[in-house]
Amino acid sequence: MRSANKTGDEVRVSVVEAAELAAQALQGAGFPEGQARTLALHFAAVEADGCSSHGLKRILRCIETARTHPETLEASPVASYPSPAVVMVDAHSGFSPCALAVGLPLLLEVASTLGIAALAVRNCFHVSALWPDVEWLADRTLVALSMTTSHPWVRPFGASRRLFGTNPIAFGWPRDNRKPFVFDFATSAISRGGLEALIATGSQLPADVAVDTQGRATVDPKRAAEGDLLTFGGHKGAALATMIELLAGPLVGDYLSQESGAVARAGGAAPQHGQFLIAIGAERFGTTYKDRAETLFGWLEDEDLRLPSHQRYARRAESDRNGFSIPATLYGELKKLGGTFER
């Protein structure tokens, strides 16, 4: 590895350097090389997109999970076709990026051929953001939708306890000569990462996003972290959260967020549960979809409304040119883990 550019308490690295650092750390901690490279590339790319909450620090989370669940190190995802338009990937307790690396090309193939297909991922330690997968499909002309459950951090309005996960949903739409239109958001009113960021900066929460342990509204992010989040958009957000619980849980034959949380409390690891994706071979529907969609994107851009993926792509371009910074402590920890690995 080339020497990284260290400034104060941050270290500047390129995406390639970051991926190498992460892969060495994972191999040092006992991960087989293939799995280590898949995870390392994934998290380095997410970090380069400016999302540190889902970036390289999750390497440490994977290693922690592998310590309490050594079966993850042996895990090899197995794909099957329970139905012609359905790809099922049993992660066998492996990590989500490894299961997706197997499932996405199969989903792409089936959806392109049949016009629409689903990918059900089971028995997965979910450790990642959803946008890289829908973006990967949309880069290949497919329209894509992805959902996953999580741990039960969300209390439906009017309930006495937490029942939903933060249950993100992501969508990708292909564009000619441009990066896809992609969104990826939690159906909780604020994400866990957002909450942590507010605690770190000593800021207050907006109203109506969280309750304390007694179920009383709070704008204090620390109280919210001990208490429960609410869904975004009131009963409509709650309806979407329910839909995501059903599709990424019972439909794929995996846990509800509440159940996943109970399993995790027994072990202390990354959330273990399912994921559900739909891919649409848009070209099978007709030839006008891209042009018609550009009309809408044009209006939004004329209004100076940034598309939800705008900031991520800008950060990525910047990272590609000049690398990106990670905390020196994280750099040091990864480096140290990698030091135990001999090629």
Added chain:
Amino acid sequence: MRSANKTGDEVRVSVVEAAELAAQALQGAGFPEGQARTLALHFAAVEADGCSSHGLKRILRCIETARTHPETLEASPVASYPSPAVVMVDAHSGFSPCALAVGLPLLLEVASTLGIAALAVRNCFHVSALWPDVEWLADRTLVALSMTTSHPWVRPFGASRRLFGTNPIAFGWPRDNRKPFVFDFATSAISRGGLEALIATGSQLPADVAVDTQGRATVDPKRAAEGDLLTFGGHKGAALATMIELLAGPLVGDYLSQESGAVARAGGAAPQHGQFLIAIGAERFGTTYKDRAETLFGWLEDEDLRLPSHQRYARRAESDRNGFSIPATLYGELKKLGGTFER
């Protein structure tokens, strides 16, 4: 038809009486019998579910549309399979319930066989709610999702003009020995029907749901009706509205809400545009989905949280027992239209 029970300015009818009244009115206005019966049954059922904004008064809207667009009377929806898992129904300027009557059984068949399938409806005068279709599929063990664009009544936050429709989304999930879990909501912060109801009762709007013609926040529903609605849930609702524009518009080869509005202003009729449905043959994914889902529904019911379809089913049961009331003026108008029809 049996004589209806008239009280004051309301008339109480059974679902069968209402459907007969509506069918006679449509035939009196020149609709062919098959089309008249499909529309009449549909709107009578929606009225019986307690949703008068999408109920029998829309019969008058259909007749008005047929007057300015006489091609609707000749319309016969034609189904095709552009791809093995995709059913396309060209409504040929007919009304949405007639196109769905052709498309839903085909969607059911393909999704049950392949595991997932899509239905794209094009060139449709959209006049209906979305829940009857997802409920129909869920009643047959399919998980269903439906979306449609509408007219451009919604201004994205930060924009200077209206760009989205109220763009509803509906979802259905099958349950054993119970009516399905169904939701159907507008991605606008308030529906057009909700706005009209507040105007009628002289009530104020909640904050952050609409702006006046100058783009200033307003809680006056009359000013909101002249101005624009906002999306629910801020940027997340706007992202969903964009997804629905893309799927129910460009993907199916039909108008964006803005374009549909421009076409309508030239003619003055029901919104003409597309609709997009996904059906999932859940049984193809495994056998545990219904039981696992009941765990979630059980928790929600233990918390006394009403499922979104609860009220509709209660009203339907009441209507089945005792009929339902419609305004005497609407009853009179339909009766008069039917009077011009000779069997």
